[in-house]
Amino acid sequence: MSNLVSADAAAIIAVTFCVLMGALAVFQAALIAGAPIGQFAWGGQDRILPTSKRIGSATSIALYAAFALLVLQHAGLIAVIAWPEFADIAIWVLAAYFVLGIIMNGISRSVPERWTMAPLCAVLAVLTVLVALG
Template identity: 90%
Template structure:
């Protein structure tokens, strides 16, 4: 690891990242359950998500778990992936994914989605970069 972020700081940041992933997973689970908060996701067109978007929400939960494992591994808190080079590249791909999320959510026609998810993606991108630098 580089020394730009201490190991202790990277660990704390990784845990904060995982807490946000957990909160997003709960949000996606609520969407799957039919809670009428769809204006905050998937373009905001459906308050209650149709089946196709609920499947997307379930896929998102699985991705959030994978993202959390990657960040925890990069912070040296767990070892799941036996290839450190893969982890070192994947963490930057994940950061780029969140930067793309800032853009996509920032141009959403849904104001609730734009004003909640774009800043959340910015925070997740920042946390991911900090762990990557750790």
């Protein structure tokens, strides 16, 4: 089967994905620093996150970096994963993760989280699928 997304398009999509991951990392860093924007994350129950959720935000930043590396690798922009077969499977797992994120954020009790993070997960899911098809 030929690639459904050109290499140039996949590269642009991958960079766009990484920009969004970077923005989310900045958001999570702000939460860690105590910014009163917790209504947009972790169920929206805390304006300022408690320590346990700040640890979750730090973990999220590390995951975002791994997600970015995976997407960049799959788009052919970098080569950091030694097993291409792993990357071929992991990219679809990542897409499924973002689909799950749409659902989980969509049922959040926090209206701000529902209206920002669910659509953002939808965009990330689409970008991931497009890179996967490249």
